[in-house]
Amino acid sequence: xxxxxxxxxxxxxxxxxxxxxxxxxxxxxxxxxxxxxxxxxxxxxxxxxxxxxxxxxxxxxxxxxxxxxxxxxxxxxxxxxxxxxxxxxxxxxxxxxxxxxxxxxxxxxxxxxxxxxxxxxxxxxxxxxxxxxxxxxxxxxxxxxxxxxxxxxxxxxxxxxxxxxxxxxxxxxxxxxxxxxxxxxxxxxxxxxxxxxxxxxxxxxxxxxxxxxxxxxxxxxxxxxxxxxxxxxxxxxxxxxxxxxxxxxxxxxxxxxxxxxxxx
Numbered sequence: 563x564x565x566x567x568x569x570x571x572x573x574x575x576x577x578x579x580x581x582x583x584x585x586x587x588x589x590x591x592x593x594x595x596x597x598x599x600x601x602x603x604x605x606x607x608x609x610x611x612x613x614x615x616x617x618x619x620x621x622x623x624x625x626x627x628x629x630x631x632x633x634x635x636x637x638x639x640x641x642x643x644x645x646x647x648x649x650x651x652x653x654x655x656x657x658x659x660x661x662x663x664x665x666x667x668x669x670x671x672x673x674x675x676x677x678x679x680x681x682x683x684x685x686x687x688x689x690x691x692x693x694x695x696x697x698x699x700x701x702x703x704x705x706x707x708x709x710x711x712x713x714x715x716x717x718x719x720x721x722x723x724x725x726x727x728x729x730x731x732x733x734x735x736x737x738x739x740x741x742x743x744x745x746x747x748x749x750x751x752x753x754x755x756x757x758x759x760x761x762x763x764x765x766x767x768x769x770x771x772x773x774x775x776x777x778x779x780x781x782x783x784x785x786x787x788x789x790x791x792x793x794x795x796x797x798x799x800x801x802x803x804x805x806x807x808x809x810x811x812x813x814x815x816x817x818x819x820x821x822x823x824x825x826x
Contacts, residue, residue, distance in 0.1 A: 627692050627693070628692070629692065630692040631662075631693045632693075632704065635659050635660070635669075635688075636657065636688055637656070637683060637685050637687045639655070639656035639685060640653055641653065650674050652673065654671075655672075656670050657670070657671065657691065659691060659693065659698075662716060667698070669698070669699055671703070673702075690703075731808070731810050735812070738800040738802050739769070739770065739800065740798060740812065741768055741769055741770065742767070742768055742798060743798070744795075745764075745765055745797065746765060748763060751780065757784055758783065759782070759784075759785065759788055760780065762778065763791065764778050765778075767801065767806065777801075777807045781811060783811070799811055799812055800812050
C-alpha cells in the first residue's frame, strides 16, 4: 500500500508539473494552468502522497505485516532509529527467521515498542513473527498469537532434523515409554560445536513394571545439561518399547538449546 501511494504521488506531481508546458503549447500561456485553484491543490497532494506514507508507516503502522505465515525469529540486533512516538522508541530489529519448510534467513523490522516491553526485545530473544506470503523479506510481530504450540514444535523438529537428529529419535521422544535411569558411567568423547559435548553413557533403567535393564548409548548434551548426567545421578529418559536400547534423555530444553535451534 505504501509503494502504491508513493507511485501515485510521483505520477500526480509529474502530471501537474507538466501541465504548464502543455498549456504553453496549446494556448501560448502557461499561467492559465498555474493560476487555476486545482493546480496548487493537486501539486501539494502529490507531494504529500510521496512523503506521508513513509511517516505513517512509523506512526500508525501502515505497511506493517498483520497477516501472513507464522514464523519464529531470533533477534540478532537492536538499534534505536531516534524517532519517538508518544514517548515510545522506534527500533530497527534484525532477526534470523525460521519458517516451516524453508531455510532460515535474515530480515529486519522497524517498529515502535512500548517502554514496558523493551526488555523482551534484546539480542537472543525468541519472538513469534508473521511473514508476508508475497514478500518474505517483509515481517511483522505476531501480536495476536497466531503461532500455535504445534507449529512451534513442528518447526523445532524440522530444524533438529537438519542438525542431524533422526526422525526415529524424535518419534521416540513423542511416543515412547518414560522411565527413570541411573547414570552408571560417563565417558567423554569430545566436543561437538562450541557448547556441546559428546558422551558415552551407561545407564540402569527401571521400567514402569519394575523391570531393570542396562543400556549403553552415545548422546550429545549442552554444557548446561552436562552436570545433570554425571555418574550416580538419576535422570528421566524415554525409550522405545520395541527396542529399549534406543532412548532419548528427557530434559527441559534450555534457552541456549532453543536459540541455537532457531538462531544462526
